Every structure is written in C-alpha cells, then in structure tokens.
Amino acid sequence: MADTERIAVVRERFDATASLLRGKLGSDVFTTSTFRDNCRLIASSDKVYVILEACKLHGFDMLADMSGADYLHYPDAKDRYGVWYCLVNTSTGERVIVKTYVNDPNPTLPSVYGLWKGCDWMEREVYDMYGIEFKGHPDLRRILLPDEFSSFPLRKDYPMRGKGERHNFNPILRSES
Amino acid sequence: MPLELADAIALPDSPEKDYLYTLNFGPQHPATHTTLRLILTLDGETIVRAVPDIGYLHSGFEKLGEHLDFNQYVTIVDRMNYISPVANEIAWHNAVEKLLGIELTPRAKYIRTIFAELSRIHDHLLCCGAAALDLGGFTAFLYAFYQREKIYDIQETAAGQRFHPSFTRVGGLMRDVDDDWIAKVRTFVKEFPKAHSDVRRLLDRNRIFIERTQGIGVLTKEMAINMSVTGPLARSAGVVRDLRKDEPYLAYGDLAGAFKVVCATDGDCFSRYLVRMEEMLHSLNIINAAIENLPTGPVNVDANSKVVLPNQMSVYRSIEGLIHHFELIMTNRQWKSPVEECYAATESANGELAFYVVGDGSGTAYRARTRPPAFIHFQLFPYLMQGHQLSDVVAVLGSLNIIAAELDR
Amino acid sequence: MAIEPMEGIVLTQLDHLANWVRKNSLWPMPFATACCGIELMATGASRHDIARFGSEAMRFTPRQCDLMIVAGRVVMKMVPVMQRIWLQMPEPKWCISMGACASSGGVFDTYAVVQGIDRFIPVDIYVPGCPPRPEQLIQAVLDIQDKIKRTGTLFAREFKNRSTFEGPRLNPATIPASERMIAPGNYETATRLQD
Ligand code: SF4
Numbered sequence: 001m002a003d004t005e006r007i008a009v010v011r012e013r014f015d016a017t018a019s020l021l022r023g024k025l026g027s028d029v030f031t032t033s034t035f036r037d038n039c040r041l042i043a044s045s046d047k048v049y050v051i052l053e054a055c056k057l058h059g060f061d062m063l064a065d066m067s068g069a070d071y072l073h074y075p076d077a078k079d080r081y082g083v084w085y086c087l088v089n090t091s092t093g094e095r096v097i098v099k100t101y102v103n104d105p106n107p108t109l110p111s112v113y114g115l116w117k118g119c120d121w122m123e124r125e126v127y128d129m130y131g132i133e134f135k136g137h138p139d140l141r142r143i144l145l146p147d148e149f150s151s152f153p154l155r156k157d158y159p160m161r162g163k164g165e166r167h168n169f170n171p172i173l174r175s176e177s
Numbered sequence: 178m179p180l181e182l183a184d185a186i187a188l189p190d191s192p193e194k195d196y197l198y199t200l201n202f203g204p205q206h207p208a209t210h211t212t213l214r215l216i217l218t219l220d221g222e223t224i225v226r227a228v229p230d231i232g233y234l235h236s237g238f239e240k241l242g243e244h245l246d247f248n249q250y251v252t253i254v255d256r257m258n259y260i261s262p263v264a265n266e267i268a269w270h271n272a273v274e275k276l277l278g279i280e281l282t283p284r285a286k287y288i289r290t291i292f293a294e295l296s297r298i299h300d301h302l303l304c305c306g307a308a309a310l311d312l313g314g315f316t317a318f319l320y321a322f323y324q325r326e327k328i329y330d331i332q333e334t335a336a337g338q339r340f341h342p343s344f345t346r347v348g349g350l351m352r353d354v355d356d357d358w359i360a361k362v363r364t365f366v367k368e369f370p371k372a373h374s375d376v377r378r379l380l381d382r383n384r385i386f387i388e389r390t391q392g393i394g395v396l397t398k399e400m401a402i403n404m405s406v407t408g409p410l411a412r413s414a415g416v417v418r419d420l421r422k423d424e425p426y427l428a429y430g431d432l433a434g435a436f437k438v439v440c441a442t443d444g445d446c447f448s449r450y451l452v453r454m455e456e457m458l459h460s461l462n463i464i465n466a467a468i469e470n471l472p473t474g475p476v477n478v479d480a481n482s483k484v485v486l487p488n489q490m491s492v493y494r495s496i497e498g499l500i501h502h503f504e505l506i507m508t509n510r511q512w513k514s515p516v517e518e519c520y521a522a523t524e525s526a527n528g529e530l531a532f533y534v535v536g537d538g539s540g541t542a543y544r545a546r547t548r549p550p551a552f553i554h555f556q557l558f559p560y561l562m563q564g565h566q567l568s569d570v571v572a573v574l575g576s577l578n579i580i581a582a583e584l585d586r
Numbered sequence: 587m588a589i590e591p592m593e594g595i596v597l598t599q600l601d602h603l604a605n606w607v608r609k610n611s612l613w614p615m616p617f618a619t620a621c622c623g624i625e626l627m628a629t630g631a632s633r634h635d636i637a638r639f640g641s642e643a644m645r646f647t648p649r650q651c652d653l654m655i656v657a658g659r660v661v662m663k664m665v666p667v668m669q670r671i672w673l674q675m676p677e678p679k680w681c682i683s684m685g686a687c688a689s690s691g692g693v694f695d696t697y698a699v700v701q702g703i704d705r706f707i708p709v710d711i712y713v714p715g716c717p718p719r720p721e722q723l724i725q726a727v728l729d730i731q732d733k734i735k736r737t738g739t740l741f742a743r744e745f746k747n748r749s750t751f752e753g754p755r756l757n758p759a760t761i762p763a764s765e766r767m768i769a770p771g772n773y774e775t776a777t778r779l780q781d
Contacts, residue, residue, distance in 0.1 A: 118405030162697025237696030259621035
C-alpha cells in the first residue's frame with residue numbers, strides 16, 4: 001500500500017501522544033486502538049471529559065467531528081451508544097479519535113462546549129438523533145426534527161419509514177383553495 | 178473576539194428593549210437559495226440577534242445509509258451537496274475503501290482527482306455567481322452558470338447523467354472514460370480561464386460588490402479553529418490547512434507541484450470570494466496536469482479481489498464470473514467488511530467532507546455518519562451577523578455557501 | 587329569446603381571451619427545496635432560457651404568482667409551509683410537481699420525507715426525473731399552457747369541480763395502530779419558533 005509509510009508515521013506520533021497523556025492522567029484512564037490511520041483513545045463516560053481537556057491542552061485545538069452510533073445489533077457490543085470526538089491539531093495535522101460509550105436509561109455525557117464551541121450543533125444533532133443528553137450544553141434542543149417529534153430516529157429500533165408522522169397533515173382540496 | 182453563544186441567543190426581555198422587533202426570514206426565501214430559516218431580532222436596520230432554525234430539508238440520509246449497501250448508497254450521497262455531487266461520491270467511496278482496505282489503480286485515482294477538481298470549480302462557480310446575484314450582479318451569475326453547463330456536459334459524457342452522475346464504485350469507477358471525454362476536459366481547461374477572468378472583471382473592482390462585502394462578516398483565525406471551520410472559509414481567515422497537501426489522498430501526492438494552498442487573512446466576505454476565485458485556477462492546474470499525465474491501464478481493481486463486478490463478457494462466458502457477479506449482487510453475500518470503524522476525510526469545495534463508517538462484517542454500513550461542512554459552518558452565522566445591517570444577511574449567507582441538503586441531510 | 591345564444595357566444599370568446607392571456611404570462615413561484623431547484627435555476631439561466639416561453643418572471647412572493655413549481659423533496663417540517671404558500675397564491679393558480687421526490691418521494695422513502703406532495707396540495711403536472719432535465723421542465727410549462735388553453739374558464743369554474751381528493755390514498759396500514767402516533771404539523775409550529 002502506498003500510504004503504509006504515512007500510517008507508520010501517524011502511529012508513531014500517536015504512541016508518543018498516548019504515553020504523554022498516560023503520564024499526565026494515569027495509566028488506566030483510557031485504552032488505545034488503531035485501525036489504518038485512525039488512532040483511538042477509548043475511555044469510560046465519566047473519564048472522557050478529563051481526557052478531552054488534556055487533549056486540548058496538548059494541542060488538539062479543533063474538534064473536526066463528533067457524532068454517535070447505536071450499537072444495539074452490533075456484533076459483540078456491550079454498550080448501547082457510542083460517541084466519538086475526532087480531534088485535530090491544526091498546527092501539526094495530527095488526528096486522534098476519542099471514543100466513549102453510554103447506556104440506557106438516560107444516556108448522559110458532559111458537554112464539551114467549554115473546550116470547543118464547534119461542538120454546539122453537533123451535540124444538538126446527537127441529542128436529536130439518539131437522545132443522548134449533554135450536561136452543560138447552553139441550548140440543548142432538537143435541531144433537525146420538529147420540536148413536537150417524540151422519537152429518536154437514528155436509534156436502531158426506530159423503523160426507517162417512521163411511524164406515520166410524515167403523512168400526518170390535512171390535504172388541501174382544489175375547490176377550497 | 179468570539180462572542181458567547183449565551184449573548185447571541187439570550188432573549189431581550191427587559192422593558193427598555195421593547196422597541197426591538199422580530200423578523201422571520203425563510204424558510205422560503207430566494208436568498209436562502211433553498212430552505213433555511215432565520216429569526217432575526219432587529220434594532221431598526223441593525224441585527225441584534227440571529228437565530229438559525231434548520232431541518233426544513235432533513236430527509237434521513239444517514240438512516241438510508243444503514244439500509245443500502247456500499248454501492249447503492251452512492252446515489253444517495255450524490256444528493257447531499259447537490260452543487261458538487263461527485264465530491265460526495267469520492268468522499269464516500271474513499272471512506273469505504275479505507276474500511277475495506279482497497280488500493281485503487283492509478284488510472285482510477287487520476288480520473289477521480291479530475292472529477293474532484295471539476296466539482297470544486299462547479300461549486301465555487303455557483304457560490305460566487307449566486308453571491309453576486311444576491312447582491313445585484315445578474316451578469317456574473319449568467320457567466321458562471323454557463324461554465325457550469327460545460328461541466329454538466331463533461332459529467333454527462335462520462336456517466337450518462339448530467340446532474341447526479343453516481344460515477345464511482347467500490348474499487349473503481351462505473352466505467353472507463355473515453356477520448357471524447359478527455360477532449361472535452363481539454364477544451365474546458367483551455368476555455369475556462371477566459372470565462373473566469375470575465376467574472377473577475379465584473380466583480381473584483383466593482384464598487385457595489387466591494388462595499389457590500391468588504392469588512393462584512395469577519396471571521397478571526399482563533400474563532401475559525403475553535404468553531405471547527407475548514408475549507409475556503411478557514412483559509413480566508415488565515416488557517417493554512419488543506420487536506421490535499423496535509424494528508425494527500427487520490428493522486429494529490431503526485432500532483433502536489435501543480436497547486437498551492439490559497440489563503441487570505443481578512444476573513445471577510447470579500448476575501449472568501451477572492452480565495453474561491455483563486456482556488457478555481459489552481460484546480461484548473463491540477464486538472465491540466467492530471468489529464469496530460471493520465472495513466473493507462475484498468476480503472477477497476479483486479480476482479481479476483483472480489484470487490485468489483487466482473488465485466489459483462491466474463492459473466493456470460495465463464496462460470497467463475499457468473500458466481501462472482503452473483504455473490505456481489507446477493508444482499509447476504511457482498512463485501513466482507515471488517516468489524517471496525519474508520520474516519521476518512523477529503524477536502525471538498527466547502528471544507529472537510531468526511532465519512533465515519535462503522536462496518537459490521539456485511540456489505541452495508543452499520544452507521545454512515547457524514548461530517549457535513551455546511552452544517553458546521555452555519556453555526557457561525559449568529560456570530561458573523563452580530564451588529565451588521567439587515568442587507569448584509571444575504572452577503573454573509575452567500576459567502577458561507579450553505580447547501581440545505583448537506584446542512585440537514 | 588334571441589339574447590341567450592348571443593350571451594353564450596360572447597362568454598366563450600372571453601374564455602378564450604382569458605386563457606390566451608393567462609397561458610402566455612405564467613409567473614412561476616419557484617418553491618425550490620433541493621437539487622431540483624438547481625436545475626430550475628439552470629432552466630432560467632442562459633443556455634435553456636425559459637423566457638422563450640413567457641415564464642421567466644420568477645417572483646419569490648406567492649402573492650404575485652400563478653404557477654407554483656415545487657422542485658425538490660418536501661419533508662415533514664416543510665409541509666405546513668408549502669400549504670400556506672399555496673393558499674397565499676391568488677386564483678387562478680396551477681402547480682407543477684418537479685422531480686421524483688416531489689411527485690412520489692423518489693429515492694427517499696424515509697421517516698421524514700413526504701411521499702408525494704399531491705397528498706397535501708392539488709397538482710396539475712408531474713415531471714419525472716431525478717432531476718428532470720431543463721428541457722423536460724420547459725415541456726411541462728408547455729403542457730400546462732396547453733391545459734389552460736383547453737380547460738380554462740374566465741371565472742375559474744373548472745376548479746370548482748375538483749372537489750375530491752386527487753392524490754393517492756394514504757399508505758395501507760403497514761404500521762400497527764399501537765405504533766402510530768400523532769405528531770407535528772400545524773401552522774403555529776411551522777412558522778413560529780417555540781421556546
Ligand atoms: S428528484 Fe432527485 S434531483 Fe430532484 S430533489 Fe429529488 S433527489 Fe434531488
């Protein structure tokens with residue numbers, strides 16, 4: 001593969017970062033895993049804020065992406081929801097993905113609004129789609145779906161065609177309009 | 178100085194602020210281009226507060242991504258950023274191929290690169306043309322649209338559909354391009370600079386255009402980084418970051434000499450326009466370099482790797498080809514993805530367009546998350562609008578290049 | 587006795603006159619929501635030039651228009667807006683449903699997308715395609731001109747007869763009643779931000 005070299009460099013850099021963070025936070029705060037050029041720090045939901053804060057101090061100044069998934073039918077999944085934060089260091093181009101898991105009932109995570117303002121709408125979207133609450137978010141409302149909508153459509157137990165909400169309006173007849 | 182969101186959205190409820198009034202903008206308004214809605218609080222003509230309300234085009238793309246297989250979903254991602262559809266296809270299959278561990282053939286890489294750059298021109302043309310249209314310059318829009326028609330022709334020659342070509346496939350392309358296509362791209366490369374300079378001559382020194390864009394909607398570098406801004410918006414604010422250089426994918430590694438990263442420092446609407454116009458010329462250089470050095474050979478990876486459909490002859494003439502075709506088509510066979518997940522980013526015209534694909538061992542993504550640049554950029558709007566006039570709304574909206582389908586998915 | 591036929595003759599001629607005038611100055615209201623809207627723009631731009639058929643005067647306020655072109659998918663949150671815009675247009679008015687999504691939901695058979703706008707507003711012409719080529723849209727405009735010429739009346743009597751629901755019947759109950767629910771959709775929530 002042409003980018004094996006690049007992947008080797010990326011992983012080497014990641015190992016350095018991970019051992020640095022371990023030195024700061026203790027060795028059992030997170031585990032690591034890698035896949036191609038993706039390098040992940042995996043932590044439990046109560047530790048994740050500490051790790052993200054340490055990452056930010058370490059130089060990861062941009063939150064490139066943040067979203068989640070519902071692992072209900074996933075092979076060998078132990079937890080229901082996963083949430084990931086893709087961080088970038090804009091001066092060195094280094095990337096790291098911080099991943100965490102939460103469970104029913106009342107899945108809750110701390111909001112990272114204090115660290116990256118860019119998370120504002122992304123957290124609202126995760127809330128809208130999965131119902132994961134972010135403690136400390138200044139304005140946690142539904143963003144894409146109407147306010148009266150009562151399900152979380154990207155959960156795996158919600159049918160793709162919905163439950164009939166989409167056709168729940170009155171038609172206008174030609175003679176009366 | 179970034180403002181607190183709390184300031185931006187706090188309702189002015191003290192009695193001395195009673196004179197403020199609220200204006201509803203959209204969801205059906207020409208300057209929004211498609212569907213988005215703003216609730217503006219005005220003090221006379223000055224905007225005190227702007228609250229975007231989105232979701233008027235939320236059509237469940239990501240849910241569909243969990244039900245359609247890797248090749249079928251390409252028709253859906255097309256419809257996401259519909260002013261540069263091929264860029265989405267490339268980003269999607271880039272992510273899938275990273276998940277499956279497929280290395281493309283050189284020819285496929287080059288053709289995809291050409292398409293990616295054409296779609297960047299496509300996107301910037303509409304963005305600049307429509308920004309001018311909203312500010313009253315109709316002619317620039319017509320010039321820009323005429324060039325877009327040429328790119329439509331190029332897409333039509335390659336794929337048969339002018340608007341949503343759905344041209345990429347896992348491990349390659351729908352089909353190889355022919356000489357006709359190459360000739361069309363060459364003609365485009367030759368003729369485009371003239372049209373480009375026509376648009377520039379209309380706008381660059383146009384007093385009205387400059388007065389209405391310079392110093393409007395200023396984005397600072399710190400704010401850009403903190404708010405996850407990427408692409409031309411970030412570059413016009415002085416963030417030197419371009420994934421084509423930083424993490425070369427496709428053929429950008431080979432063609433690195435053909436382009437530079439275009440940056441500006443002001444961060445206002447006018448420098449966004451300038452960055453976009455300049456980027457088009459660099460894209461043209463890339464296309465030129467790529468089409469002149471187009472490698473020969475197959476466009477699809479080896480059929481034995483069982484990721485691309487075998488050609489028609491071998492399906493009809495040999496039992497292996499038939500079985501192989503059948504296996505890829507049957508919904509319970511298909512590709513064997515690893516039980517893993519990966520994030521793969523590309524530099525689209527609007528910024529970092531990425532997919533986060535979760536594979537569960539089947540040929541369908543378990544979760545196909547898009548990182549939509551327009552969604553992330555639109556968060557900026559309340560900050561950029563603070564203290565400006567009502568008429569600046571269209572200037573800022575036009576320069577942010579918000580595509581509703583990408584915004585809402 | 588002799589007056590009545592005279593009246594009849596005069597009235598039919600006025601109908602013709604009205605139809606002729608109406609058909610050659612259709613003012614479209616581009617209700618463009620998605621990709622089809624860009625093709626609508628392309629139809630108005632230089633190469634295809636819808637002005638050749640007298641329909642280039644796109645007005646973005648419904649109160650000045652008599653032809654609504656719904657271009658693009660319409661989702662749950664947008665339906666009340668679309669209905670309100672349709673009601674705001676003055677009579678006589680017509681509606682073109684442009685593209686697969688507006689006509690039937692197209693590739694988006696998901697929880698949010700309405701499976702055809704004809705479930706909620708009356709439609710005169712459907713244009714297939716995803717997106718339809720500009721030529722197709724121009725053909726649709728020609729078709730609606732033809733329809734006006736054939737069926738139009740001075741006082742719009744032809745609309746009075748269309749008093750039954752013209753769209754498809756709602757989906758057969760594929761969802762058990764216990765799973766169904768009442769959700770969004772009134773003018774209040776569609777046009778006002780809720781706190
Ligand atoms: S019919 Fe096709 S082009 Fe038109 S809005 Fe739907 S998906 Fe887009």
